[in-house]
Amino acid sequence: MTDLVIIGGGPAGMSAACAAYESGISDIMILEREESPGGILKQCIHNGFGLHRFGEELTGPEYAWRYEQKVREYNIPVKTGTMVLSVSPEKKVVATNSEDGIFEISAKAIILAMGCRERPRGALMTPGTRPAGIYTAGAAQKFVNMKGLMPGREVVILGSGDIGLIMARRMTLEGAKVKAVCELMPYSGGLARNIEQCLHDFDIPLKLSHTIVEIHGRERLTGVTIARVDENRKPILETKEYISCDTLLLSVGLLPENELTLGIGATMDGVTGGAVVDGARQTDVPGIFACGNVLHVHDLVDFVSEEAEIAGRSAAAYIKGDMKKETEIKVQAGFGVRYTVPQRICENKDTDVFFRVGDVYRRVKMVVYKDGEAVYTKKKQKVAPGEMERITIKEDMLLDAKTITVALEVEQ
Numbered sequence: 001m002t003d004l005v006i007i008g009g010g011p012a013g014m015s016a017a018c019a020a021y022e023s024g025i026s027d028i029m030i031l032e033r034e035e036s037p038g039g040i041l042k043q044c045i046h047n048g049f050g051l052h053r054f055g056e057e058l059t060g061p062e063y064a065w066r067y068e069q070k071v072r073e074y075n076i077p078v079k080t081g082t083m084v085l086s087v088s089p090e091k092k093v094v095a096t097n098s099e100d101g102i103f104e105i106s107a108k109a110i111i112l113a114m115g116c117r118e119r120p121r122g123a124l125m126t127p128g129t130r131p132a133g134i135y136t137a138g139a140a141q142k143f144v145n146m147k148g149l150m151p152g153r154e155v156v157i158l159g160s161g162d163i164g165l166i167m168a169r170r171m172t173l174e175g176a177k178v179k180a181v182c183e184l185m186p187y188s189g190g191l192a193r194n195i196e197q198c199l200h201d202f203d204i205p206l207k208l209s210h211t212i213v214e215i216h217g218r219e220r221l222t223g224v225t226i227a228r229v230d231e232n233r234k235p236i237l238e239t240k241e242y243i244s245c246d247t248l249l250l251s252v253g254l255l256p257e258n259e260l261t262l263g264i265g266a267t268m269d270g271v272t273g274g275a276v277v278d279g280a281r282q283t284d285v286p287g288i289f290a291c292g293n294v295l296h297v298h299d300l301v302d303f304v305s306e307e308a309e310i311a312g313r314s315a316a317a318y319i320k321g322d323m324k325k326e327t328e329i330k331v332q333a334g335f336g337v338r339y340t341v342p343q344r345i346c347e348n349k350d351t352d353v354f355f356r357v358g359d360v361y362r363r364v365k366m367v368v369y370k371d372g373e374a375v376y377t378k379k380k381q382k383v384a385p386g387e388m389e390r391i392t393i394k395e396d397m398l399l400d401a402k403t404i405t406v407a408l409e410v411e412q
């Protein structure tokens, strides 16, 4: 029996492991399917990581290395090349690797930190042929940054998520011509800082309210037809425009990798795509915790580490029998808010609630309602779906509460 098994050796898994160790648990095992820890950050060679955590601008690999060093210092074993196949609610983990074959580990607690994957072309139903030259932005990022291979020379990017924006800049720096970034919505899905630094600084056009209506080419992509969309996101065919290109990169969303979580039977949140958790990041299966991108897609890895530390400390408390269950308060999304994490609060203490809004709103008030009564407001000039928001629910607001609702109030 192992005290704590962590599935995934990305930033979430490593931060959770370190926090659990610092909380007095040393019998920890990290299982990672790739050949080295670090998760997706290994391919994110641009800077901008760690500003919140370390007050410095690090690259993705540098950020991951800080945690890997700690994991090594604490002698926490990381079993790499090891794919977890299933997890049971009784906390039995079945995994496989080339050395041990298929094996089972029983744990007192488990932290799910499997990250997310990119939404592929098949999910978009874009009409046209199926030529080579269409990649998710992350796959192209891996080719360019880790393998030294250029996917193509003339590029169109569909979707303005952060990975697409970062790849627009990377492809330009590597000598390709990025002809356009097309975004279905009237606003970008990425961080404002990435729009500035990756598109505006390189004169790459961002075509909002545009989508691709046809893909051309037989063996290799030869071009795409784009069109403006109306307010119902239907293409306006009179606005069709052909752009020749040999590469199409897709940056159309990330999907939390929750096949294992579904197998455990944990209650899932239909909006985040992750498990429903309490403030301790415990799912509704006792002793099973989740954090990082497998729980909900984060903008910045700094917040992934912060959340993973909560899961790590909580798992340690669970193993030591110190876990508190003082209350049961439902946290829900009100007007303008798509989801909240956590979705439940079980401890009477200050709790940070993360949330995303459903649209771009200007001059808003973020309002916390306790059983229908407004107890806290915070003004913000602008909120957008691409930027995760957070609000602290103070301990006194939780007293005798049944439901906490986080909502927006828009000034007329």
Ligand SMILES: Cc1cc2nc3c(=O)[nH]c(=O)nc-3n(C[C@H](O)[C@H](O)[C@H](O)COP(=O)(O)OP(=O)(O)OC[C@H]3O[C@@H](n4cnc5c(N)ncnc54)[C@H](O)[C@@H]3O)c2cc1C
Binding pocket: 007, 008, 009, 010, 011, 012, 013, 031, 032, 033, 034, 037, 038, 039, 040, 041, 044, 049, 082, 083, 084, 085, 113, 114, 115, 116, 117, 118, 137, 138, 139, 141, 162, 163, 166, 254, 257, 260, 291, 292, 293, 294, 298, 299, 300, 301, 302, 304
């Ligand atoms: C292509 C891409 C680019 C990104 N670029 C940025 C960026 O520039 N800046 C930024 O802040 N954020 C970026 N992100 C978001 C980034 O994912 C998070 O910031 C952070 O890496 C999430 O950490 P994580 O540990 O939750 O997930 P990951 O980093 O994805 O780590 C999850 C780990 O779990 C492992 N795993 C999954 N399933 C199993 C299994 N069954 N068995 C064993 N191991 C498993 C995976 O191999 C992986 O190593 C990017 C995400 C993607 C997909």
